[in-house]
Amino acid sequence: MDSYKIKVIEGISLVITILLAHVLLSVPSALISQTASSTLLNILYVATITIIFFFIIYKLFSLFPGSNIIDISGFLGGKVFKFIYGIIYIAYILGMSAIIIRLFSEGLSLISFSHIDVDFIILIFIVAVGIVNYFGLKAICRLNIFILPLMILSIVFLYFASIGEYSFERVFPILGYGLKETFVDGISNIFAYSGIYVLFFIFPLLTKISDFKKVGFSSILIYTVFLLLSVSALLFSIPQVANTTSPLSLYILARQISLGEYIQNIDAFFLLIWIPFLFAYLSINMHFALATFKQLTNIKYSRGMVFFFCTVIFVLSLLSKNMAEIYMLNNTFYKYTSIIFIFLLSLIILVFAGIKKLILHLMKKGAQNNV
Amino acid sequence: MFKKMTYLIAIIILCAIVFSGYLHEQDIDDSAYVIALGIDAGSDDNSIELTIQVAIPSENGSSSSSASSEESSSSSSEKGASDTLNQTVECKSIDSGINMVNNIISKRINLSHCKFIVFSEEIASRGISEYIYTLENSIELRSNCNILVSTDDAKEFLKSPNPMLENSTSKYYEIITTNNKYSGYTVAATLNTVYSSMYDSFGEACTMLGKIDENEDEDKNTVLGGVAVFKGDKLVGTLDVNETIPHLIVTNQLNTCILSIPSPFSENKNMDFHVSIFSNTKNSVSIKEPEPHITTSVSLVSTILSNTSDFDSSSQEDINKIEQALSDYVKNEIINYYEKTSKEFKADIAGLGKNAVYNFPTVNDWKNYDWLNKYENATFEVNVDVNLETSYFIS
Numbered sequence: 001m002d003s004y005k006i007k008v009i010e011g012i013s014l015v016i017t018i019l020l021a022h023v024l025l026s027v028p029s030a031l032i033s034q035t036a037s038s039t040l041l042n043i044l045y046v047a048t049i050t051i052i053f054f055f056i057i058y059k060l061f062s063l064f065p066g067s068n069i070i071d072i073s074g075f076l077g078g079k080v081f082k083f084i085y086g087i088i089y090i091a092y093i094l095g096m097s098a099i100i101i102r103l104f105s106e107g108l109s110l111i112s113f114s115h116i117d118v119d120f121i122i123l124i125f126i127v128a129v130g131i132v133n134y135f136g137l138k139a140i141c142r143l144n145i146f147i148l149p150l151m152i153l154s155i156v157f158l159y160f161a162s163i164g165e166y167s168f169e170r171v172f173p174i175l176g177y178g179l180k181e182t183f184v185d186g187i188s189n190i191f192a193y194s195g196i197y198v199l200f201f202i203f204p205l206l207t208k209i210s211d212f213k214k215v216g217f218s219s220i221l222i223y224t225v226f227l228l229l230s231v232s233a234l235l236f237s238i239p240q241v242a243n244t245t246s247p248l249s250l251y252i253l254a255r256q257i258s259l260g261e262y263i264q265n266i267d268a269f270f271l272l273i274w275i276p277f278l279f280a281y282l283s284i285n286m287h288f289a290l291a292t293f294k295q296l297t298n299i300k301y302s303r304g305m306v307f308f309f310c311t312v313i314f315v316l317s318l319l320s321k322n323m324a325e326i327y328m329l330n331n332t333f334y335k336y337t338s339i340i341f342i343f344l345l346s347l348i349i350l351v352f353a354g355i356k357k358l359i360l361h362l363m364k365k366g367a368q369n370n371v
Numbered sequence: 372m373f374k375k376m377t378y379l380i381a382i383i384i385l386c387a388i389v390f391s392g393y394l395h396e397q398d399i400d401d402s403a404y405v406i407a408l409g410i411d412a413g414s415d416d417n418s419i420e421l422t423i424q425v426a427i428p429s430e431n432g433s434s435s436s437s438a439s440s441e442e443s444s445s446s447s448s449e450k451g452a453s454d455t456l457n458q459t460v461e462c463k464s465i466d467s468g469i470n471m472v473n474n475i476i477s478k479r480i481n482l483s484h485c486k487f488i489v490f491s492e493e494i495a496s497r498g499i500s501e502y503i504y505t506l507e508n509s510i511e512l513r514s515n516c517n518i519l520v521s522t523d524d525a526k527e528f529l530k531s532p533n534p535m536l537e538n539s540t541s542k543y544y545e546i547i548t549t550n551n552k553y554s555g556y557t558v559a560a561t562l563n564t565v566y567s568s569m570y571d572s573f574g575e576a577c578t579m580l581g582k583i584d585e586n587e588d589e590d591k592n593t594v595l596g597g598v599a600v601f602k603g604d605k606l607v608g609t610l611d612v613n614e615t616i617p618h619l620i621v622t623n624q625l626n627t628c629i630l631s632i633p634s635p636f637s638e639n640k641n642m643d644f645h646v647s648i649f650s651n652t653k654n655s656v657s658i659k660e661p662e663p664h665i666t667t668s669v670s671l672v673s674t675i676l677s678n679t680s681d682f683d684s685s686s687q688e689d690i691n692k693i694e695q696a697l698s699d700y701v702k703n704e705i706i707n708y709y710e711k712t713s714k715e716f717k718a719d720i721a722g723l724g725k726n727a728v729y730n731f732p733t734v735n736d737w738k739n740y741d742w743l744n745k746y747e748n749a750t751f752e753v754n755v756d757v758n759l760e761t762s763y764f765i766s
Contacts, residue, residue, distance in 0.1 A: 239567055
């Protein structure tokens with residue numbers, strides 16, 4: 001790819017984009033169906049765990065300046081392990097992108113483009129993503145910096161414009177299905193933060209090592225605020241039984257907004273923001289998949305792979321026959337794979353790599369002392 | 372390279388425009404815009420009679436105020452008011468009915484301007500959840516579309532609008548739903564609020580109530596007044612216009628209304644008051660006893676509208692007497708309303724469960740308490756505080 005170094009603000013916006021894209025889709029509904037009225041409490045809980053998780057990985061990453069998670073896996077397990085881990089990472093990113101693009105396209109088809117085939121909608125997304133990636137990380141960051149504030153504004157607007165429909169009592173019973181369900185089983189809601197995988201890659205792309213800490217903490221905290229806004233808006237305005245499955249959670253809110261007698265049905269306005277936002281999301285995912293591929297294979301010109309990866313996403317996104325399969329994939333593949341892959345496996349690799357580095361360091365020190 | 376990319380982008384944009392647009396062109400003339408839907412019971416339990424009231428664009432907004440009701444060539448197609456066409460079909464579901472009407476009128480039915488959904492009493496007694504769920508899932512239909520139960524057939528109800536001061540039926544529908552802001556005679560019930568209260572565990576749903584009013588000259592017109600009370604998704608009873616005011620007071624929805632109460636100064640005379648809520652009504656639910664105890668504190672502000680020579684408006688003693696009389700009247704009305712909704716209808720349409728749910732830590736505890744069925748045994752305590760403001764120019 002390119003050796004473009006990203007600034008703190010660009011880094012934060014990259015991470016928030018990846019995180020927020022899932023909020024636009026099914027994450028709020030999935031969180032509410034898991035923990036019911038205690039979802040807001042649960043989000044604060046998983047946000048705290050995520051911050052602790054990031055603090056640990058920040059400390060571990062500091063042991064490997066200029067390395068991303070793939071480099072560290074190579075340090076821990078050698079070339080073969082690095083290759084396998086990298087391929088799994090690429091598969092995860094492409095699979096996740098395929099689910100998201102299909103889910104969003106199905107939503108668009110349902111709302112506005114009922115006369116257009118879903119595969120045609122997906123194709124337009126894919127081609128646009130391919131073009132953006134052809135221009136590299138700098139173009140992606142610029143697109144992102146432009147579109148993310150609009151997305152954030154749309155969430156804030158949705159929250160305040162829906163206030164008339166709120167029943168704040170829906171936050172009760174405060175413990176939802178119970179203490180265990182909120183704080184033990186509810187820990188699985190940490191999948192809402194799985195977009196922090198980007199942090200594992202941007203460490204070497206930042207201009208300063210200290211920026212990593214700023215990017216990580218800021219993006220998690222900012223995202224938590226918008227996740228709370230989105231989930232609370234949905235929780236307060238819709239009965240819990242209705243919060244089960246929806247391809248576009250935020251659209252449900254957008255649909256019910258009317259500003260007086262004359263400004264009604266403004267949901268199309270939100271689609272104007274959400275469509276380019278999804279372009280930005282897919283472009284970032286595609287970039288990191290390509291970067292990982294380049295790192296694994298050492299090919300000189302990875303741009304040639306852009307449209308190959310686009311084709312893979314396109315084909316993967318069309319594999320599901322119907323919405324039931326997509327929901328199943330989203331609720332199992334995305335949720336549990338994210339928890340295992342992003343939070344558990346990455347942490348294990350980082351911890352063991354840290355231990356290995358420490359042992360090597362001690363051995364080296366011991367050898368120097370012997371000399 | 373830049374040139375190549377520019378050409379590529381231009382080709383993609385061109386393809387997108389060429390292939391996505393014209394093949395599925397939809398002209399405004401191809402659509403028929405529905406302004407109201409009526410749902411009646413069909414010939415058997417499994418079918419409904421769907422009436423679709425469509426705006427006739429050429430006549431819409433014209434200065435003609437004639438409202439003849441003439442039969443058209445189709446037996447089930449009738450002209451309602453001057454600017455609408457009512458089409459009735461018997462069908463199994465709303466969507467299949469719409470499709471049948473699409474076929475009959477050779478235009479695509481569009482629900483995006485639908486203002487009213489009218490259910491007949493019979494179909495509402497059978498249960499309306501499947502229709503509400505279908506309509507809530509319709510992308511075209513706005514969530515602020517009004518829901519109404521008609522004591523007469525929905526089909527007849529939609530034929531009857533006879534707006535005397537309004538040319539457009541669509542505009543008339545918009546205006547009559549806002550009447551309750553100053554009359555207090557009905558509730559605001561939209562698709563969204565009905566759907567929410569029907570699926571919530573805090574209370575039951577209620578909708579507007581409508582009927583056909585026939586005068587001495589046999590001119591028919593639609594009148595909105597009262598509340599249709601639901602238990603689950605089934606209609607269990609109705610509240611009249613006087614019983615609607617306590618409902619609006621308890622749920623903080625009252626804007627203003629006129630109350631007429633027996634005069635405390637002389638028998639056989641009434642006094643009129645303009646009443647509005649001074650500070651929000653506070654409801655609290657105690658669950659210490661086996662049966663819930665509901666306390667409602669109401670604070671009203673009112674002005675005297677009817678002048679009588681029986682009292683001195685500058686006398687504090689007389690003012691206190693009037694405040695007490697008004698307070699007792701409102702208190703009595705609210706207690707009657709509570710008794711009727713709890714003992715007779717067994718339906719908490721005020722959503723008082725919202726004030727009870729605080730007492731339960733988990734969803735299971737709340738479900739086990741079974742608020743919606745506990746409500747029928749609830750006891751009530753009502754406190755009413757009235758601040759009287761005289762409003763005479765001349766005393």
